[in-house]
Amino acid sequence: MDHAKSAQTKALVLETALAMFRSKGFAKTTMRAIATEAGVSLGSAYYYFASKDELVLELYRESVAEQRVRATTALVGTTGLSDRLKAAVHSGLDALGPYHHFGGAFIASALPPQSAVNPFGEASRQARGDAVAIFEEVIDGTKVPAFLRPQLPELLWLAYMGVVLFWVYDRSGDQRRTRMLIDGAAPLIAKLVSISRLPVVRPLVEEALALKARVQA
Amino acid sequence: MDHAKSAQTKALVLETALAMFRSKGFAKTTMRAIATEAGVSLGSAYYYFASKDELVLELYRESVAEQRVRATTALVGTTGLSDRLKAAVHSGLDALGPYHHFGGAFIASALPPQSAVNPFGEASRQARGDAVAIFEEVIDGTKVPAFLRPQLPELLWLAYMGVVLFWVYDRSGDQRRTRMLIDGAAPLIAKLVSISRLPVVRPLVEEALALKARVQA
DNA sequence: GATATTATTTGAACACGTTCAAAAAGCGTG
DNA sequence: CACGCTTTTTGAACGTGTTCAAATAATATC
Structure with missing residues (x-):
């Protein structure tokens, strides 16, 4: 056995x-x-x-584990949502770094819904949970409005998936543009989180959260 | 010849x-x-x-043309950003409807950067331009802050690509959940656009636009 | 230790997307 | 019509991921 x-x-x-x-x-x-x-x-x-794709799934698992290790180290002593976000996301790309040149093929086998490797699917539930957990760690010890806190890690993970997609397409040297995107987007997200309690913004954010819940599963 | x-x-x-x-x-x-x-x-x-993928590219072109026809009709007499957005996006999914069951394969051949079918790539420049033009038509005749107007169609197209991705994964009957997402997200986006001139929000939006410009091409 | 059962290994075979050299058909020009 | 040239058609062949029945090795049972 x-x-x-x-x-x-x-x-x-x-x-x-x-x-x-x-x-x-x-x-x-x-x-x-x-x-x-x-x-x-x-x-x-x-x-x-069972398939070549299954090897990719292992790669995905390993990269998440690697990201977790790197992120945990990088998060020590890092305060503020913006910097902590940067630490987590940069860690992820660092872990994926060696595989950039076949990111396209990675996406091709990863994204199809029926694929075993699909990051939204059943087979990668564990790896996805691990990845979301990294963002839970990110917001731990930062100020986040209570109404936002439960959903935030998953939203951040989703945004991170978007960054990875951008990274796959990024043909600039050392994926410089993706790094710029991260450094620019992290403070924006932090700012957005902080103004999300303001009366003009909060209803919008709450509506968005409700929509997410309504549309899910 | x-x-x-x-x-x-x-x-x-x-x-x-x-x-x-x-x-x-x-x-x-x-x-x-x-x-x-x-x-x-x-x-x-x-x-x-030259390849099976090239047939998919034709499919993509045809679906954009079809979307355009449907959207143009649906936009007549439709006012307000929210409703006009709904019209355009629902039109797109209506056009794609018959192909839902191989959306996964579609994505697999469409997303890899080196693919001829990649919607962000060179080969589909024309089709992409046509698709963005639909969103130009959407915001024509609606109130949009001037500082946002030039970039908005492309942003909306990007969001639309996200919706399509969601749609591909949507296994609910008739992709009901995607329709819910559209109907829920359209008013949110309209609202966001309208509050984007407020002093608390505007700097954030401007910063996001600047980041987009910085990171592009 | 002999035998039955299970786990592992093997390489031939299949269907697929794609390539290519050669054949055939179409065309313009004298 | 006859000749060259280009466009189009053909199907065999290649390398790929994947499957599978059969062979072998390992383990369990008595």
């Missing part, structure tokens, strides 16, 4: 795959090449990973 | 493909099946369309 040898082989295939993804890109890394490089047969690779 | 016969064959292949996409879905419609159904050889289909 769950022998040590088996787990070891699975890990070997996965690590070989991720290494090849990084060095050759996603499209150019064939399942046959992964199998050969890992010293197993093609069928064996498929015994452990 | 551009013989009538040739154009006719091309149109035949395209229409056969779109019809099969609608009836069987994208993934299950193979290039071989399209060719057979259209009565041409596989190589001929590829002579006219």
